[in-house]
Amino acid sequence: MVNCVVLVGHLGADAQSQTLPSGSQKASFRLAVDDRRRSPTGERITQTYWFNVSVFGKQAESILRYGKKGKKVAITGRLVSNKYTRRTDNVEVTVYEIIANQVEFLSPRDSEDASDSGYMPDEPAADSVLGDKNNAKQDDYSDVLEGDLPF
Template sequence: MFQTIIIAGNLGRDPEMRYTPSGQAVTSFNVATNRNYTDSNGQQVKETTWFRVSVWGKQAESTHNYLKKGSKVIVEGRLVSDPATGGPRIFKRSDGSSGASFEISATNVRFLSSRTEGGEPAIGGEDIETGATSAEDDLPF
């Protein structure tokens, strides 16, 4: 069996890097994805879904060095479920409302922001999994 998820969005804060006891780098960051639509009453609805992303190894170091809050990215990886529930992690916010956290273990992160949008590589920039560059025509959309 195989599972993969691909999201495109913006970082909600600067990435945070740490090292495991064995010395492997891991970087964590949040990505917001947006969906705009018109509901059955004709009202415009803006829906934002947040994902927590973990990147490992050399990718973690590149992600930490080149991305910052607001950077546009495409993340490919696998969805990580809560071991207790088998679904997203459920939590209570400080105001008492419930929330869900979707987590992704990334296998590939592509930087989409231009250098003028915070110093990241331009569209079609470095693929940090392979270190290769891609043309804008290679984007799947």
């Protein structure tokens, strides 16, 4: 079985810090993910889903430093559930949480972030890798013969 969650969304608030008994950091935040679709009548519908996310170790330190409300991030992790009994009415409640093992910032850096030389993303954002499609040069493949293709 596979338990893998991949989400792209915006932080609903600044990440919250917790130091574990082992001394390592835990960062927790809520992630807002929009689901956009069209109704049967053609009307655009946007529904926002909220996810609780926890991150540990070096990733947590990075999120705590740069994970501010509204920042766009991509996360990869696993889904876990926890049960507890609510004190007010003795009802058992199940809470779902994503334990992220990878977090990538997708928002452009703020000017205050850019002045801090400590932050360098592992990879550039996807849109900077792809470039501007409108300015891309169109390749001319008219001189490629069918016999030259490997399939």
